[in-house]
Each structure stands twice: as structure tokens, then as C-alpha cells.
Amino acid sequence: MIRKTMTVLALGLAMSAAGAGLAMAQSAAAKATVDAAKTAGTVGEQADGYLGIVSGGDAALRAAVTEINTGRAAAYKDIAAKTGATPEAAGQATAKQLYARLAPGQYWKPLDGGWIKK
Incomplete structure (x- = not known):
């Protein structure tokens, strides 16, 4: 139980630092493209920590989503290596923070469901 609590605590601290890592793992163009698509309701956040x-969406939007998701995957692997958690747990922990930052009207996809509007 203590080990699990320590792992969760370490994961939480790493997630706080992850925001900067996620932002650095994407180009400004990809971020702008995805931010506009999130506002338009074309792209949403998922409970696994990925976009x-x-x-809809064109090839440029799909490329921007792929670029950001690739950066997120690398960040989750790094967090997992530092905390002893799995990359999946790191992604899900980050997703909780990302959900909290979603604006009303943007989309969220739970692990076991379809897209819902916040």
C-alpha cells in the first residue's frame, strides 16, 4: 500500500512537470492547428491522454494530431521511467489534467465510451 501511494504521489508530481514537457514536444504550428480544431469540435481529448x-479533418489536421500524440507518447514513457508507473498510467493521469482544462463545448472521450461535449 505504501509503495502504491508513493508511486501515485511521484506520478502526480511528474504530471505537474509534464505540462511543460508536452508543450515542448509539439511544434507551434501543430499546436495552433489542434487548438483551432478543438474549438471547432473536430478534435478532442481522450481519457488515455491522447488526442x-x-x-472530419483533413490531412494537415491528422498530421498535427499525430505529431502531438507522438510527443505525448514520448513524454509518458519518460514519466513512466522516472516514476515506476506504466506509460498508460501516465497518459491517464495527464488526461485528468487535460480534461480539467477543456473549455465548455470541447470534446472528451472516456476510456469506455464515445465522444461527449463538456
């Missing part, structure tokens, strides 16, 4: 296409 997903809600509907």
Missing part, C-alpha cells in the same frame, strides 16, 4: 479526431 482523437471527433469528426
